[in-house]
Amino acid sequence: MKDIEITGRGFLDYAPAPESTAILHLQDSYGLFIDGEFVDGSGGSFATVSPATEKRIAEIAIASEADVDLAVAAARRAHTRTWSKMSGSDRGKYLFRIARLVQERARELAVAESLDNGKPIKESRDTDVPLVAAWFFYYAGWADKLDYAGLGANPRSLGVAAQVIPWNFPLLMLAWKIAPALAAGNTVVLKPAETTPLTALLFAEILQQADLPAGVVNIVTGAGETGAALVRHPDVDKVAFTGSTSVGREIAKAVAGTHKKVTLELGGKAANIVFDDAPIDQAVEGIVNGIFFNQGHVCCAGSRLLVQESIHDEVVDRLKQRLTTLRLGDPLDKNTDIGAINSKEQLDRIRSLSDLGEQEGAERWSAPCEIPENGFWFAPTIFTGVSTSSTIAREEIFGPVLSVLTFRTPAEAIAKANNTPYGLSAGIWSDKGSKILAVADRLRAGVIWANTFNRFDPASPFGGYKESGYGREGGRHGLGAYLAAGGSSSERSERVETKGDNK
């Protein structure tokens, strides 16, 4: 055998394989989508940029309070006149149509998502967009079966839903919000995140293509003020929010004492628990997927690795080795594993929390990646020697930063996993089924993955304990969040009920 030369990156330096942006036909500027039409906003405008290059993509309108008013009024009209009167099977047809259009335009949506958000195209192509279609297909099937949603016969829609979504999965979060709302007979005013409005606006085009009745879905763009105007609007019946715990708290305060129903899906600091009998290679993959998927911009990310002390060194060793094969760079390159951080603001937050981790005595290790000159980037980073009292073990970093802690016994693992103000998700790695079930039973988290992580399915409810929010999205539970039991629906939706006349 020839002496083996480790020649660095030869073959592994794969030639660029960028997805073409030719498929995109973007406008130079986008208005607000109100009552089935794109209209100018009256609150000015802002540019949405690609976080990978800091280049401007398009000019986006800002919805003022008056615009929000128009949007809510349009949604109210559509609910009263059209959507709440339509049969469930007809609403289902629209949702099926939307799902199929999403599939047809999947590549375009994936490219737009990666461009605007910075996530790798392989994730937007293989995870985000297929899940978006799956969500619409799933809830399309529910539209004419609401009697089985768990609220008894003839449940009623709530009315107008105000939905505010985050920037980490822009189109997917839109689907999580819009699909169940429409299936249940509500109409929607949705505000996408300030940094990632693009796919929501492309989605508005899809709604036009699908001939969805005007006003059933309205999309208003803007920053926090637009969102605040929307959730505070008196003619809104339901508020659904996904985002940070601090904003969630504001919303909860704003709607307290009103008739509005609320679901909040907030932050997390998930424990990913690896026992010494875990399938080790798959556990390492799961750790990587748990925290480095979508640059760690995942509310249910496995950001706290709890590893049994006896295998700590081995796991960390293997993890570091694995991280050296991750490719950071152009989100549109099909071989990119780690894309750009979504914004300068978020990058600053990740940096300052990581610096704090170091100052507090944890040992920092970052994968050796070349960081592009422009754009916002952060190399996958592991902190070892983290204690339960460290800031980086308690606060949500929302970036590609993993804190590694150890435990000795299952009881200690459970105690440490639960020792957080959050409770959105958790992971358990063990080859022993009985142990997985016993531990899962005692974890206070809304979603628990066993021997996998970050898997989503429209049939599975998702949501948190404690400061991770309340309410569930997905599955039958997610549908219930947009329905009231027959006879006890809100006053507003009763206004439109005419069934009584037929009795």
Add this chain to the structure above:
Amino acid sequence: MTMQTTALAPAERAIRVLGGDLTERSLRQYLEGLSGVDAVGLEQRAASLATRSIKTGSKAWALDRIIELIDLTTLEGADTPGKVRSLVAKALHPDAGDPTTPRVAAVCVYGDMVPVAVEALGAAHGDPDDGLVSVAAVATAFPSGRASLAVKLADTRDAVAAGADEIDMVIDRGAFLAGNYGTVFEQIVAVKDACRRPDGSSASLKVILETGELNTYDNVRRASWLSILAGGDFIKTSTGKVTPAATLPVTLLMLEAVRDWHRLTGEHVGVKPAGGIRTSKDAVRYLVTVAETVGEQWLQPHLFRFGASSLLNDVLLQRQKLRTGHYSGPDYVTID
């Protein structure tokens, strides 16, 4: 159980890792102590490696390297000297229309065809590292392995004496599935010994696990470690006579065993997926999996091989396409 404490042949690697008192029991305990494999996770990882997009310069490099890693194989009852000579000619000049095409690593034939292959290769017979072509022979009652050890050893010695550079042996899957790891181990050790030549050098030993018959990933992991501990130079997925033959998840799992062996001892063991890899696209996925699991230094003939026959022509067609910009057809490459 008395059998369990029976001492096993003192294979050098096993003694280093398991300690001096090598017994059926200590071997079993070691193999059963290996970390389990989560099938869903393994297959997901393989599927994600298969999404790598290898283009332009990387693709050109990969196609040539695939050729250099092929064991061009004919293993049929109907094999004749004429067929083997034709195979050798193809191995030496894969693409008659393009002299820059590299040679394959080896030709792989049944033991009785070794003399024919050696003669046909002539001066081109030798180490693929030197641009020459090796002769690999399947042995040990290939493909079933159902024969006495004496017959298996005679089969092996015969092929080595006839000039085989590499022996592709099969493990006794029956013994493995019955839990008689010691029997499988001893046979590999004995075959390894039979690979020795009078001058003290040795034919390289590839150990075929026949993963399609082992059925579970946990079994594949145990069989991989068992074969490495017993002294295999290569671990090989399949005979090509059983379905499924090589799959990407199984190969990934075997690469992980080889990687962990390297972590443990610093030694390099090769991996050979065989059977069922027919297209360039498929083969490129294997290269990606090797490079991202054990490192690209494994992409050399002494550490990675494809056991294949029809793969070569697909690679040649892809190669022609890269050169000319358009696809030709099966009549523009020779059948063997």
